[in-house]
Amino acid sequence: MVKAETVDKAYEVAKERYAEMGVDTEAAMKQLEKVALSIHCWQGDDIHGFLNPDAELTGGIAVTGNYPGVARTPDELTADLHEALSLIPGTHKVALHMIYAVAKDGKKKDFNDIRPEDFDYWIDWAKKEGIGLDNNGTFFSHPNVKDNMTVASPDKAIRDYWIEHGKLTREVSNYIGEKLGQTCYNNFWVPDGFKDNPIDKRTPRERLLASLDEIEAKPYDEKNTQDSFEGKLFGAPGIESYTVGSHLFYDNYAITRGHLWTIDAGHFHPTEDVSDKFAAYFPFTKKDLFMHVSRPVRWDSDHTVIMDEALVRITRSLVRDNYLERTHLGLDFFDATINRVAAWVVGARATQKALLQAMLEPIDQLKQAEYDADFTTRLIETEELKSMPFGAVWDKFCQNNGTPVGMDWMQNIHQYEKDVQFKRN
Template sequence: MSTKAFELAKEAYAAVGVDVEAAIATLKKVPVAVHCWQGDDVIGFDNDGALTGGIQTTGNYPGKATTPEQLMADMDKALSLCPGAKKLNVHACYAIFEDGFVDRDKLEPKHFKKWVEFAKARNMGIDFNPTFFSHPMQKDGLTLSHPDKEVRDFWIEHGKACIRISQYFAEETGIPCVMNIWTGDGFKDVPSDRMGPRMRYRDSIEQILSEPFDFNKVKPCVESKVFGIGVEAYTCGSAEFALSIAAMNKERCLPLMDNGHYHPTEVVSDKIPALLCFFDEIALHVTRGIRWDSDHVVILDDETKEIAKEIVRCNALDRTYIALDYFDASINRISAWVVGFRSFQKALLMALCTPNEALKKLQDESNFTELMVMQEEAKMLPFSAVWAEYCARCGVAADTSWFEEIKKYEKEVLLAR
């Protein structure tokens, strides 16, 4: 798009009180974490088993990464086509074993050295996730809440190991590491004891959080979920449970919300300002659920835009740790990364280019008629010219010409695997 189009767009936005240059400058500094597990369908490198834990991928598109080198190369290709600042998001099952295998309760920083090298070479921080699924010690669908102490202790040690690894990531990159605790613990059918598993779950999480760490560098989170495949009747980590854990441990834990982990009629966008009233910082996993936590690729749909709006309206870009979380095996996996990342970049830029102060003033004055008029008019502002300029300044294509690179990469690299 032409420079003239951008200048005209700047004038149109300025007329409603929006500084487009400030919006672009702000967005260029907002990191969004890119999840490695889109590239191999959440398989990882530490076992050959199937994906378990109440989640699943569907599809069998060719070219899935099967080695660390392939996964990093694929991520590199995706990152090169996306504007903006990035972080890397890694699950513990992506440990790289160069001098012998160890189980998850014995993981060390050295098993993630190559990920640190990858991130540092690209000026990225790293977020981390203990992997409480796809493992034989996930017994009866339970980990941290299992009635058998031996099972719980294994997973507690895994969580503590991940705290130490998160500290290593933060110290090596100089960027805080968000470490998210999520398990699929729950029951397929109606339980007779709902409190007992949650008390064990609470105790296990608090034992993990007792591992020494610097809260300025490591940001442990607890994530809830309403249900999963095989755990339809009950999940230990319900919304109330996870939020209560974070609230009772504010000096060492943050709440994390995944917008696919709630009842379909609930929206995380409305929950963001509620949590920001009480927490200095929060964390998000941005996904797209269709009828359940299906983890479809993020697109520029209404809720994606509303999530971005609330982060911006609440002046919380520096209080919110943003990560993407989806996995689709039915389409080109690199394209999935790119579409999702670019979609959320668009949502954030749209939010930054919204006349938020003027709209808030109308609301505070109870001028709801004009508020509706202006909200609708704002949707017609020339956003595409601003997006094109932002992409140009980040050195990437604004239109779909990036897809030609992916088709070439698929033909030359992915289909040869």
């Protein structure tokens, strides 16, 4: 176990080193403390939910692995989330999907039979935890996903079903936000597309546009809920060649309709730099951005987030360009090959580490060097920052927030497996 005095000694050295570069470590930690991540509930139960947990995952959704201890009930899932939140510094939110409704009568319900009150279980739990909730419509794993189409389907009956579902997600999100007294961000992602090259690329997008406008017709108080729209380059399996809801489509839709745009780090081509998107989006809208932090491996495979170069570039861009306050950060991955609670903690702490490293930069100095065309100084300082002792500041941040330092939290995971998770199988 890492000793408190060891953390303090290392931090004092790091504090002094950063001060020499004009960086206030205390201010950086205070800034990080204000960032609330939206922790995705579906990592804990492999995206089955509680409406029909035995249903096969379809619509471009797949989970691999069978590590023991998967959550099977609402109480098991919230217990796992509580454990994860206790190991992540700061106060955060939890993101739900409509399939996580907990029917009061205990009976299985169709997606469109859900009522706002079916989320009272989550609202009561969130109040106990002192956190907020976000939401997502579930446009997959249902018989009415026909030929990989939902709201863009040429079949009006299919289209109408999913339009109704979209309206319902907004009603539920408004209810959640109203009950918790904070904004519930409601994310839309739909899997519509074609496996092979389509002849008609125009009509599906016109149908999608009309469907979304119908879904969005009823206004809600933005203090309670705001909608965000998530594009995708391609999906596997089934929509490798054409995605109706592309990035450009939803970017334009969000800007012209006054909504948020969702950027998922795993939804772009592997050679695209996601961090370059922010400064190209924000100048055209007064709305915020929703960011899904995920990790693709060659495709949108939703691996557990790690502090890799892509994540570092994303957080640097948000911090350096002062877009962090306008960006809502949520996690989105699912890995059943490892302990599911550990996956949450690894992903969240990696995101926080990357943010902290970005906050521990003399940004004004670096910008001034750039404005002065002093690219030599810019290069030298950014290179030297890579070996600065930011880890000591991170350990102090964890200590200040009452969470385990370093790898100490692994002991919590192993004990939780033994006492709780492994007893489920």
